[in-house]
Amino acid sequence: MRQNTTKLNTRVAKAPRTKPAEVRLDELMNAAERLFLDKGVESTTINEIVEAAEVAKGTFYHYFSSKNEIQEALGKRYTDQFLASLETAVGACAEGDWIGQLRAWIYASVVTYVETFPIHDIVYTNHHHHDRSNQAKNAILDQLLGIIEGGMAAGLWAPENPRVVALLIYSGVHGATDDVIATQAKDCTAFAQAVTESCLHMLGVFPDNDSTSPK
Known part of the structure; x- marks a missing residue:
């Protein structure tokens, strides 16, 4: 039983941690900036931004209400x-x-x-x-x-x-x-x-x- 508990604790310690909010926000803005530079603001979609930033769409709307707002x-x-x-x-x-x-x-x-x-x-x-x-x-x-x-x-x-x-x-x-x-x-x-x-x-x-x- 003690051995199993130790293994469980090890797995928990190695589990990936959620990125801090400021890091997630920065990555989201970096992704938008790259796409805006590459494709232009009008041609870039929110779906493309969240895909490039590797975050859920809900994460985008947690920080911004629109593409204009992230701009x-x-x-x-x-x-x-x-x-x-x-x-x-x-x-x-x-x-x-x-x-x-x-x-x-x-x-x-x-x-x-x-x-x-x-x-x-x-x-x-x-x-x-x-x-x-x-x-x-x-x-x-x-x-x-x-x-x-x-x-x-x-x-x-x-x-x-x-x-x-x-x-x-x-x-x-x-x-x-x-x-x-x-x-x-x-x-x-x-x-x-x-x-x-x-x-x-x-x-x-x-x-x-x-x-x-x-x-």
Whole structure:
């Protein structure tokens, strides 16, 4: 009897455990993202998503009420990852190096957008950067504005309206990067550097009065 109990306990210990909810959700969203990229949102069905994620259809509806809702969730995840990429670039600069931080933010914005635009175009089919109430745009804009205001406090520049400057840099970077994406350039490094320096010129930062070197 004791031996049988031991064998039973061993079998229980080796039994596969249910995946944590966050892992299941991530796999579901990854499957949807792959299918959206491959087939397009309209051509992808919920049945295909759950089959690719290897989950029951009920699991999909536990998290999302529709295909549009999972697309919106992918959009939020994309923005979070984009913001994290910019934060990493800015965080690599020394504290108080506002010129370096601004340069890193602009450069990383160009490179990250070029690297991720296929996903961007899938999750933001309505050209989200033209949406006046878009939360994703506002979050990224606030990040940029914080750097500009930090440089103002340090006496590095003194724009009359820092928010307008932030809007011009944000919109200019996005629009300029759309242009290089359209050309299908294989290497955007030089382009990213040119955009970065041009944006810095808006704040009166030129190579001869900038102690930081180009990336």
